[in-house]
Amino acid sequence: MQSIQAISVSRGISIAPVFQFRNTPLIYDRRRIENPLEEWERYQQAVRESLNRLEQIYHQAVSEVGTDEAGIFHAHISILQDPDLNDGVKDRIYSEKINAESALYEVSEEYCRMLEDINDEYIRARTTDLRDVRDGVLRILLHVDGQQVKLTAPAIVVARELTPSECLLLDRRLVKGFCTIEGGTTSHTAILSRSLGIPAVVGIPESLLDVPNGTTTILDGYEGKILLQPDAETIRQYEQRQSKRRQVFDSALRETHRPALTQDGHCVEVFANIANDNPQDLKEALQNGAEGVGLLRTEFIYLDCEILPDEEVQFHKYKTVLEAFGDKPVILRTLDIGGDKQLPYLDLPYELNPFLGVRGLRLCLRNLPLFKAQIRAALRAASYGNLYLMFPMVTKAAEIHAAKAVIAECRRELEAEGCRIPPRIPLGIMIEIPAAALMARHLAKEVDFFSIGTNDLTQYTLAVDRTNAVLTDLANGFDPAVLTLIQAVIEGAHAHGKKTGICGELGGDPLAIPLLVGMGMDELSMNAGEIPAAKQIIRQISLREAQAVSQQALELETPQEVIGLVKSAFPFIENYI
Ligand code: PEP
Ligand code: MG
Numbered sequence: 008m009q010s011i012q013a014i015s016v017s018r019g020i021s022i023a024p025v026f027q028f029r030n031t032p033l034i035y036d037r038r039r040i041e042n043p044l045e046e047w048e049r050y051q052q053a054v055r056e057s058l059n060r061l062e063q064i065y066h067q068a069v070s071e072v073g074t075d076e077a078g079i080f081h082a083h084i085s086i087l088q089d090p091d092l093n094d095g096v097k098d099r100i101y102s103e104k105i106n107a108e109s110a111l112y113e114v115s116e117e118y119c120r121m122l123e124d125i126n127d128e129y130i131r132a133r134t135t136d137l138r139d140v141r142d143g144v145l146r147i148l149l150h151v152d153g154q155q156v157k158l159t160a161p162a163i164v165v166a167r168e169l170t171p172s173e174c175l176l177l178d179r180r181l182v183k184g185f186c187t188i189e190g191g192t193t194s195h196t197a198i199l200s201r202s203l204g205i206p207a208v209v210g211i212p213e214s215l216l217d218v219p220n221g222t223t224t225i226l227d228g229y230e231g232k233i234l235l236q237p238d239a240e241t242i243r244q245y246e247q248r249q250s251k252r253r254q255v256f257d258s259a260l261r262e263t264h265r266p267a268l269t270q271d272g273h274c275v276e277v278f279a280n281i282a283n284d285n286p287q288d289l290k291e292a293l294q295n296g297a298e299g300v301g302l303l304r305t306e307f308i309y310l311d312c313e314i315l316p317d318e319e320v321q322f323h324k325y326k327t328v329l330e331a332f333g334d335k336p337v338i339l340r341t342l343d344i345g346g347d348k349q350l351p352y353l354d355l356p357y358e359l360n361p362f363l364g365v366r367g368l369r370l371c372l373r374n375l376p377l378f379k380a381q382i383r384a385a386l387r388a389a390s391y392g393n394l395y396l397m398f399p400m401v402t403k404a405a406e407i408h409a410a411k412a413v414i415a416e417c418r419r420e421l422e423a424e425g426c427r428i429p430p431r432i433p434l435g436i437m438i439e440i441p442a443a444a445l446m447a448r449h450l451a452k453e454v455d456f457f458s459i460g461t462n463d464l465t466q467y468t469l470a471v472d473r474t475n476a477v478l479t480d481l482a483n484g485f486d487p488a489v490l491t492l493i494q495a496v497i498e499g500a501h502a503h504g505k506k507t508g509i510c511g512e513l514g515g516d517p518l519a520i521p522l523l524v525g526m527g528m529d530e531l532s533m534n535a536g537e538i539p540a541a542k543q544i545i546r547q548i549s550l551r552e553a554q555a556v557s558q559q560a561l562e563l564e565t566p567q568e569v570i571g572l573v574k575s576a577f578p579f580i581e582n583y584i
Pocket of ligand 2: 399439460462463
């Protein structure tokens, strides 16, 4: 058995044979042609056919994953309609008298090289979309079937890279997982696999592309692990884990609408992390027992738009989420762009260390029209539900003062325009920078609540890039250094009578739950699928015991010791992992 560590981008466990995803190569010669007009018409016909296919894929995507995720195919349609691209192909056919395939390939590669020269991960990633669109047209020109890769049995799909359309065109009932070399947690393919509920990892080694088709594999999307040719005992253990998970989940789901009260009557709020306004996702979060939205990652709404979404577009999206949750709190996090999340249309300057650069609130405060459009949209939507506002990537109080001034200005403007806004909208900040965690007792005076972003807090505390597959072992939220900061944040908030939540991945981790509850976390926000189990875990512990264990954990030196302690103090949690 060989075990390979990668980065998890979509959780879950699958056991299935490997399927190497390789499209049939598109082979053609660079031919001289006699009649450029005929060749240009042949090209245009192929573009029209390709557009029809893309429209069909778009509608399929809307019904399967919702409008937001389907937006990528809209983007593909725009690429195909781009006059620069098509005029470039026409020029080349006429000036060089070459076949349409070669003209299209050469022109699109020139574009890709231009994009690749831009030192921006997001823009570079868009070359995948351009090549995806180009290959669709080439397949039509070459009369090669568009759906080259057909699964005939359940499989874990291994590929260098998967485009969103490749991902979506595979039979959903047969795809048991995705393993790719390329693609970060915010790539469109990662977003799609999460919303399709398919386990996925990225950052696999090249060698995995040589593994023969049919090799039995376990994909552990919880730990980002791939186990090749597992022995019978390992398969048995994972199968047991899968069926135990299913049973545990079903039983937890049955009682998920009851509050999460510890044995000694302490109530912990359990909220959902949401990335879009897709009604299906909102319904699922509520069905899973979400008592509110602890993190509305609004940047995904921007990431799915081809151009900057204006105030009106945003207003409708926020209104949809607020209405779905009624009087339950919805914590809307303002735009958290920067780091690994870039918006092509913002044209942000290159940064050597984008995670340490102009990100989150720093970016919004330097781009007031952008920030104000979002705040105005949120304030206008506020009367449709129970809105809370939260700022990401806050380092110090001055930033909170500046953000509050923007909110006050937007409120004044809107009220002057006759808009009715609830008089009090609670304001909070994410604590994801160690400096903010250390100064929490001061920052607590400035806001109504905190939410701890342990994904970033862990990367900044331990100096480990959260997207680096090589260092995943080091990036561990159970590290006592991270836990010590979490404790300081909770104490800082409580000293001023303010609440603290957590919305990083640690919040939904079964083993972390007793520690967080014991440290005094008021609210846990997590992926919707994790809510029923989290509530059931809370109901099985007592606050007193959780407090004792968390205090002990803070005295330990390594994350492994902390995990060992939790497992021995609360053996029943093994059923949830
Ligand atoms: C976090 O940093 O923990 C967090 C929830 O925000 P994001 O993962 O979107 O950066
Ligand atoms: Mg963060």
